[in-house]
Amino acid sequence: MPNILEGKVAIITGATRGIGKAIALRFASEGCDIAFCARHSDLIPDTENALHQLGRKARGYVADVSYMEQAAQFVENVLNDFGHIDILVNNAGITDDSAVKRMTQEQFARVIQVNLGSVFAMTKAIQPVMWKQGFGSIVNMGSVVGIAGNYKQANYAASKAGIIGFSKSCAKEFAARNIRVNVVCPGFIETEMTADIPQELMDTWCSRIPMKRPGTTDEVAQACVFLASDMCPYITSVVLPVCGGMEDA
Numbered sequence: 361m362p363n364i365l366e367g368k369v370a371i372i373t374g375a376t377r378g379i380g381k382a383i384a385l386r387f388a389s390e391g392c393d394i395a396f397c398a399r400h401s402d403l404i405p406d407t408e409n410a411l412h413q414l415g416r417k418a419r420g421y422v423a424d425v426s427y428m429e430q431a432a433q434f435v436e437n438v439l440n441d442f443g444h445i446d447i448l449v450n451n452a453g454i455t456d457d458s459a460v461k462r463m464t465q466e467q468f469a470r471v472i473q474v475n476l477g478s479v480f481a482m483t484k485a486i487q488p489v490m491w492k493q494g495f496g497s498i499v500n501m502g503s504v505v506g507i508a509g510n511y512k513q514a515n516y517a518a519s520k521a522g523i524i525g526f527s528k529s530c531a532k533e534f535a536a537r538n539i540r541v542n543v544v545c546p547g548f549i550e551t552e553m554t555a556d557i558p559q560e561l562m563d564t565w566c567s568r569i570p571m572k573r574p575g576t577t578d579e580v581a582q583a584c585v586f587l588a589s590d591m592c593p594y595i596t597s598v599v600l601p602v603c604g605g606m607e608d609a
């Protein structure tokens with residue numbers, strides 16, 4: 361079977377670790393050239409080297425995509441360096457958890473700005489490029505928390521729910537130009553961040569998952585490959601949970 365992303369160029373935000381890095385590696389192994397960003401330069405060479413080892417063109421850029429100007433500059437640089445952009449994966453995201461009664465306005469606003477504002481900023485920057493070429497696939501990283509809500513994550517849940525509404529609106533606006541917009545909603549995924557969680561707590565969380573285990577970053581990446589690829593040219597405006605069957609999703 362040929363590589364299903366052969367010849368394509370993808371932008372992936374926040375790809376120096378976790379789910380974003382897994383998406384970059386999986387896309388590259390499917391034949392895709394990769395432009396990615398991170399807020400700091402320190403981890404960029406590691407990801408670039410890993411992607412080069414897979415035989416792909418790859419370049420990391422320093423950009424905080426929650427700011428309109430930096431997102432626009434990032435897209436412009438990628439276009440100059442790669443010539444075209446077929447796929448955008450808006451993966452960058454943060455959490456800053458607390459109960460609503462203790463949550464500050466800054467805590468609320470920053471999570472919305474990074475998680476939802478970055479999706480707006482990157483979509484706005486890429487839209488003219490994809491519009492002009494008459495095709496494109498945008499995959500936005502939601503969360504099951506954006507569907508079901510979660511304790512002490514009202515800011516994060518609101519940002520991820522916002523991504524769903526935003527994506528569905530863009531899907532409608534962009535469909536006539538063959539630009540698809542879909543959302544992947546991971547459940548509980550094992551990353552560097554979850555490595556320090558005590559086993560007892562992990563077991564409690566896993567007991568609520570019908571598949572009785574956390575997902576892997578590559579399992580999220582595989583869903584992104586499908587939605588980004590030409591395997592689903594008639595799929596847009598879809599919200600795809602990748603969560604082992606978690607009840608609320």
Ligand code: NAD
Nearest residue numbers: 374376378379399424425426451452453501503546548549
């Ligand atoms: P992570 O913290 O390991 O990685 C997030 C990446 O985004 C990092 O590389 C970080 O530097 C980057 N980033 C953050 N803010 C940025 C900004 N303003 N500009 C540029 N880059 C920025 O997190 P992760 O677990 O890999 O999560 C990746 C995405 O998946 C996030 O959107 C997260 O909300 C979502 N998600 C994760 C889980 C999970 O269980 N890990 C579950 C559901 C959804």
